[in-house]
Amino acid sequence: MATVTIKNVWKYYGETPAVKDLNITCPDGSFVSILGPSGCGKSSTMRMLAGLEHISAGDILFDDQRINDLAPKDRDVAMVFENYALYPHKTVYENIANPLRLRKASEDTIKARVTGAAKLLEISHLLERRPHELSGGQKQRVAIGRAIVREPKLFLFDEPIAHLDAKLRAHMRGEIKHLQRTLGTTMIYVTHDQLEALSMADYIAVMHDGELQQWGTPAEIFNHPVNAWVAGFVGEPAMNFLTCDIKGQGDDVLLRHSNFEIPLLPGQVRQLNGAAQAGTARMGVRPDALSISMTRPDEAAMQGEIFVNELLGGDMLVEVQLDDCRIRVKTTPEFEGKPGENCFLSVNRDKWHVFDAGDGHAYF
Amino acid sequence: MASRDVVSYDTPLSRALKVLAGLFLALYLVWTLLPFFVMFVSSFKDLLEAFKLPAVGDWAGITVFFEFTPTFKHYTSLFTENSFGTYILNSLIAAGGSAVISVIFGSLAAYSLSRVDFRGKQDLFFWIISTRMAPVVAVMVPLYAIFRSLDLVGTLPGLILAYTTFNLPFAIWILKGFFDNVPFAIEEAQMVDGSTRFQAFRSILPLVAPGIGAFVVLCILFAWNDFLFAAIIGSGGAKTLPVATRELVQPQNIQWGSIMAAGVVTTAPMMLLGLVIRKYLVTGLTMGAVKE
Amino acid sequence: MTDVSPISANPRAVAAQIFRARAHSAEVEARPQSEITNRPRSFNPPMPKRYYYYLMAPAIAILAFISLYPFFWLIVMSLQDVDIGGGEWVGFKNYVKLFSDGRFLDGWWLLAQYSVMCLGLQVGLGVLLAVVVNSSKYEKYLVTALLMPMMMAPAVAGLLWLFLYNGTFGWYHWILQSVGILDNASILASANTAMYAIVLVDVWQWTPLITIIALAGLKRVPRDQLEANMVDGASPLRNFFAITMPNLYPVLLIAVLLRFMDNFRFIDSVLVLTGGGPGSATKILPVYLFEVAFKFFKLGRGAAIALTLLIVTIILGKLLVRVFEKPQNEKG
Numbered sequence: 001m002a003t004v005t006i007k008n009v010w011k012y013y014g015e016t017p018a019v020k021d022l023n024i025t026c027p028d029g030s031f032v033s034i035l036g037p038s039g040c041g042k043s044s045t046m047r048m049l050a051g052l053e054h055i056s057a058g059d060i061l062f063d064d065q066r067i068n069d070l071a072p073k074d075r076d077v078a079m080v081f082e083n084y085a086l087y088p089h090k091t092v093y094e095n096i097a098n099p100l101r102l103r104k105a106s107e108d109t110i111k112a113r114v115t116g117a118a119k120l121l122e123i124s125h126l127l128e129r130r131p132h133e134l135s136g137g138q139k140q141r142v143a144i145g146r147a148i149v150r151e152p153k154l155f156l157f158d159e160p161i162a163h164l165d166a167k168l169r170a171h172m173r174g175e176i177k178h179l180q181r182t183l184g185t186t187m188i189y190v191t192h193d194q195l196e197a198l199s200m201a202d203y204i205a206v207m208h209d210g211e212l213q214q215w216g217t218p219a220e221i222f223n224h225p226v227n228a229w230v231a232g233f234v235g236e237p238a239m240n241f242l243t244c245d246i247k248g249q250g251d252d253v254l255l256r257h258s259n260f261e262i263p264l265l266p267g268q269v270r271q272l273n274g275a276a277q278a279g280t281a282r283m284g285v286r287p288d289a290l291s292i293s294m295t296r297p298d299e300a301a302m303q304g305e306i307f308v309n310e311l312l313g314g315d316m317l318v319e320v321q322l323d324d325c326r327i328r329v330k331t332t333p334e335f336e337g338k339p340g341e342n343c344f345l346s347v348n349r350d351k352w353h354v355f356d357a358g359d360g361h362a363y364f
Numbered sequence: 365m366a367s368r369d370v371v372s373y374d375t376p377l378s379r380a381l382k383v384l385a386g387l388f389l390a391l392y393l394v395w396t397l398l399p400f401f402v403m404f405v406s407s408f409k410d411l412l413e414a415f416k417l418p419a420v421g422d423w424a425g426i427t428v429f430f431e432f433t434p435t436f437k438h439y440t441s442l443f444t445e446n447s448f449g450t451y452i453l454n455s456l457i458a459a460g461g462s463a464v465i466s467v468i469f470g471s472l473a474a475y476s477l478s479r480v481d482f483r484g485k486q487d488l489f490f491w492i493i494s495t496r497m498a499p500v501v502a503v504m505v506p507l508y509a510i511f512r513s514l515d516l517v518g519t520l521p522g523l524i525l526a527y528t529t530f531n532l533p534f535a536i537w538i539l540k541g542f543f544d545n546v547p548f549a550i551e552e553a554q555m556v557d558g559s560t561r562f563q564a565f566r567s568i569l570p571l572v573a574p575g576i577g578a579f580v581v582l583c584i585l586f587a588w589n590d591f592l593f594a595a596i597i598g599s600g601g602a603k604t605l606p607v608a609t610r611e612l613v614q615p616q617n618i619q620w621g622s623i624m625a626a627g628v629v630t631t632a633p634m635m636l637l638g639l640v641i642r643k644y645l646v647t648g649l650t651m652g653a654v655k656e
Numbered sequence: 657m658t659d660v661s662p663i664s665a666n667p668r669a670v671a672a673q674i675f676r677a678r679a680h681s682a683e684v685e686a687r688p689q690s691e692i693t694n695r696p697r698s699f700n701p702p703m704p705k706r707y708y709y710y711l712m713a714p715a716i717a718i719l720a721f722i723s724l725y726p727f728f729w730l731i732v733m734s735l736q737d738v739d740i741g742g743g744e745w746v747g748f749k750n751y752v753k754l755f756s757d758g759r760f761l762d763g764w765w766l767l768a769q770y771s772v773m774c775l776g777l778q779v780g781l782g783v784l785l786a787v788v789v790n791s792s793k794y795e796k797y798l799v800t801a802l803l804m805p806m807m808m809a810p811a812v813a814g815l816l817w818l819f820l821y822n823g824t825f826g827w828y829h830w831i832l833q834s835v836g837i838l839d840n841a842s843i844l845a846s847a848n849t850a851m852y853a854i855v856l857v858d859v860w861q862w863t864p865l866i867t868i869i870a871l872a873g874l875k876r877v878p879r880d881q882l883e884a885n886m887v888d889g890a891s892p893l894r895n896f897f898a899i900t901m902p903n904l905y906p907v908l909l910i911a912v913l914l915r916f917m918d919n920f921r922f923i924d925s926v927l928v929l930t931g932g933g934p935g936s937a938t939k940i941l942p943v944y945l946f947e948v949a950f951k952f953f954k955l956g957r958g959a960a961i962a963l964t965l966l967i968v969t970i971i972l973g974k975l976l977v978r979v980f981e982k983p984q985n986e987k988g
Contacts, residue, residue, distance in 0.1 A: 415824070651914065
C-alpha cells in the first residue's frame with residue numbers, strides 16, 4: 001500500500017523524449033488508469049515505475065521514499081505484462097509461486113498463498129498445467145495470480161486484457177476491478193482502451209505525445225474534457241466536431257454554422273468570457289447529446305440528409321450529411337428514416353462543448 | 365505447417381514431370397549414398413578383394429564388388445598396430461573442449477549482446493562473424509607463429525584454442541539469435557518478482573537449453589571434422605582422427621582397407637550426432653540465416 | 657427512375673466516400689499547444705550497464721587473443737622475411753613480389769574457376785533437388801539421407817574419393833571408363849581433368865546444403881500469393897517462375913555467399929585429393945598459401961598472401977551480413 005508520486009519525470013530514448021515532465025499523484029489504495037494511444041508514453045511510464053527503464057529526469061516516490069535508484073526487486077511492486085510473460089517451462093503453480101520462492105518464503109507459506117490466490121482467481125484446477133496448455137484468459141489469470149500472491153505495495157498492469165476477445169475482456173474488467181477493491185492495493189493500469197479506463201478506474205490520466213493531457217475521475221474526463229483531443233479520444237462513438245462562427249446578437253451569443261444558428265446557454269456565455277467573440281470555434285457534441293426527427297421540432301434545429309443507418313443492437317447510429325460535413329447521432333432502433341431522406345437534428349445544449357479553434361482547449 | 369501443399373491438378377505434363385522427378389531423385393540418392401556404401405563395405409574387405417574390378421564396360425561384372433569374406437582385421441589393426449584409441453581421445457578432448465569453452469563464454473556474450481545496445485555494437489558483431497568466416501589457412505599463419513612462441517604447437521590445449529577461433533564466434537552469433545527469440549518480458553517479470561539480474565539470466569537458460577545443447581554438438585562436429593588445424597597446430601602430440609586417417613596414405617603402401625575403416629570410425633559418430641540434432645542442423649550450417 | 661441512389665450507382669465510390677467521411681469525423685482533434693518545450697533542468701545519472709559488459713568480457717578477451725592479436729601479427733609478419741629462425745624487416749617486398757608471382761595470380765584465377773564451377777552445379781542441382789524433395793511425401797527421410805555427406809570430415813571425404821577415383825581399382829574410375837569418358841589415366845592424374853575431380857567432390861558433399869536452404873526457402877513462399885496467382889489463371893510452371901523463384905532468391909543468395917566463402921575457408925579435401933597437382937592444375941589460392949607457409953615455411957610471404965585472402969573474405973562477409981539482416985528482420 002503506497003501513495004505513488006511521479007514528479008517532473010522525463011524519459012528520453014536517445015534524443016527523443018517519450019515522456020515529458022509528467023506529474024501524477026496516485027492516492028493510496030486507488031485504481032489509476034493511464035490512458036492514451038500507442039506511443040503516448042504510457043508504457044514507458046509504467047516501466048519506469050517498475051524499474052525496467054531508467055528515469056531520465058525527475059523522481060518517482062513511493063510514499064516518501066525516492067525509488068529512482070532501486071532495482072526492480074527492491075521496489076516491492078508486482079506487474080502483469082501485456083503478453084503475460086509466464087515461464088513456459090514451469091507449471092502454473094510454480095509460476096505463481098515464483099515471487100515467493102525468490103523471497104525465500106517457507107514451503108508452507110508458498111502453498112497457502114498460491115492456493116489462496118488460485119482460489120480467488122478460480123484457477124485451482126489448473127495448477128499442474130503448463131502455460132501452453134492454457135487459454136488466453138487463463139494465462140492472464142495466472143499472470144495476475146503471480147502478481148497478487150505477494151501482496152506488494154503497488155500493482156502495475158500493462159494492458160493485461162488487450163489480447164483477449166471482446167466478451168472475455170468485458171468479464172475481466174469487472175473481475176480486475178473487484179479484485180483491486182478486495183485487496184485495497186494501489187493499482188496503476190495502462191490501457192489504450194478508453195472503455196476500460198472509464199469503467200474501471202478511480203482516476204484516469206490521459207496522455208498524448210508524452211504529455212499528461214488531463215487528470216480526473218472518469219466522469220470528469222468524459223463530461224468535461226479539457227481539450228478537443230481528449231474529447232475526441234474518450235467516448236465511443238466518438239464526439240462530432242463542427243467548425244462554427246461565434247456571433248453576438250443583443251444579449252445572446254450564437255453559434256453559427258451554414259446550416260443553423262443556435263444560442264449558447266447563459267452560463268456558457270459567461271464561460272466563453274468574450275474570449276472568442278466574433279471568431280470561429282469548434283463545437284463538439286457527442287452522438288447521444290443529439291436527437292433526430294423526421295419533422296422539424298423547432299426553429300433552431302439543424303437540417304440534413306440521412307447518409308447511412310447502422311443498427312447496433314439496442315441503439316441505432318445515424319450518419320447525417322449536414323451541408324459539407326457528416327455527424328453521427330445515436331437514436332433508437334425504432335427510427336424509421338431511410339438514407340437519402342431529409343431529417344432534423346436538435347442539440348442538448350447542456351451537453352455540448354465549445355473548443356478554441358486554434359489550440360483546441362475547452363471553454364466548456 | 366499442416367497444409368503447405370498448394371492444390372495441384374493432374375495433366376499429362378504434370379504426370380511426365382512426376383516421373384522425371386522420381387528418376388532424378390533416385391539417381392541423386394545413388395550418387396549421394398554410393399560412396400558411403402563403398403566405404404562401409406570396403407572396410408570389411410581384405411586388400412586384394414578390395415582391388416577387384418570387372419573389365420572395363422563389363423556392367424554385369426559389378427557383382428565382384430560383393431565377392432568377399434568379411435574381415436574385421438582393419439578395425440582391429442587401427443587399434444593395435446595404430447593407436448587410434450589415443451587419436452579418438454585426442455579428437456574428443458580437442459573438439460569437446462573447444463565446444464564447451466565456446467558455448468559457455470559464447471552464451472554469456474550472446475546473451476548480453478542480445479540484451480544491451482551500445483555504440484559500435486554492429487562493428488563488434490561484424491568482427492565476430494568475420495573471425496568465423498576467415499579462411500582457415502590464413503588464420504593459421506599468424507596463429508602458428510604465436511603458438512610456436514608459446515609452445516602450444518602439438519598440444520591439446522593449443523588445438524582447443526585453435527578450434528575456438530571458429531567455434532566461439534559461431535556460438536556467439538547463433539546463440540544471440542536464440543536469446544533474441546526469448547521475450548525480454550520473461551526476464552523483466554523475473555526481476556519485478558524479485559530476482560537479481562543474474563538470476564533472471566539463469567531463469568531463461570532452460571528456455572534456450574535445447575538449442576545450446578544442439579550447438580555444443582555442432583561445435584564438436586566442426587572441430588572433429590577439422591583437418592588443417594589438426595595437421596599443423598596439432599602435429600606431433602595432438603593427432604586427431606582425420607589427420608591419423610590421412611597418415612595411413614603412404615607413398616608405397618596405401619592401406620585402403622584401414623583407411624576405409626578409419627573413415628567409418630571417424631564419420632559414424634558424427635553422422636549419429638547429426639541425426640540427433642537434425643532440427644538445428646540447418647540453422648547451424650547456414651549460420652542462422654535460414655531457420656527450418 | 658431518374659433519381660438513382662448513389663449507392664446503386666457506384667458502390668465502390670460510395671464505400672470510399674463513407675470511409676473518408678468516417679475518418680474525418682473520428683479524426684482526433686488538435687490538443688492545446690504544448691507548454692512543455694524545454695528539456696528537463698537536470699538529468700538523472702545514467703544507469704550502469706556494467707553487468708552486461710562483465711558477461712561479454714571473457715568471450716571478447718578470448719577472441720581478441722585468438723583473432724585480433726593474430727591479425728596484427730599477420731600484418732607485422734607480412735612486412736618481414738620470416739622463416740623458422742626468425743624475421744627481418746623487408747617492408748613491402750613481400751607484396752611487391754606477389755604481383756610478379758605467376759602462381760599467386762594463377763591461384764586466384766583457379767580459385768575463381770573452382771568456385772564458379774562448384775556453385776553453378778550446386779545451385780542448379782540443389783534447387784532442382786529441393787523442388788523435387790519438397791513435393792515428395794518422403795521428404796523427412798530424403799533430407800536425412802541428403803544430410804549424410806555434410807557430416808563427413810572433408811579430409812575423410814577426400815580420402816574416400818581418392819579411393820573411388822583410383823586409376824587401378826577405383827569404382828568411379830571404372831564407371832567413368834565404362835561409359836567412355838575416361839581412358840586409362842586416372843581423373844586426378846591429368847591436368848585437364850583434375851579440376852573437375854575436386855569440383856565433383858565438393859558438389860557431392862555440399863549440394864545438399866543448398867538443397868536444404870532452398871527447401872527452407874520454398875516453405876516460406878507465401879501460399880496466398882501462389883493461390884491468388886493460380887486463381888488469376890497461372891499454370892503451375894508459370895507460378896514457379898513468377899512467385900516461387902523470386903521468393904527463393906534471398907535465401908539462395910545467402911547460400912551462394914556461404915558456399916563461396918567456404919570455398920575460401922576449407923581446402924581439406926583438395927589437399928588430400930591432389931595437394932594442388934598435378935603440376936599446379938588445382939593449386940587454388942588457399943592451397944598455394946598452405947604450400948608457401950607450411951611446406952616451405954616462408955611465413956612472411958604466406959602472411960602477405962593470407963592478408964589478400966582475408967581482405968577478399970571480409971568484403972564477401974560484409975556482403976553476406978547485409979543479406980543476412982533481411983530475412984532475419986522478417987522473422988516469419
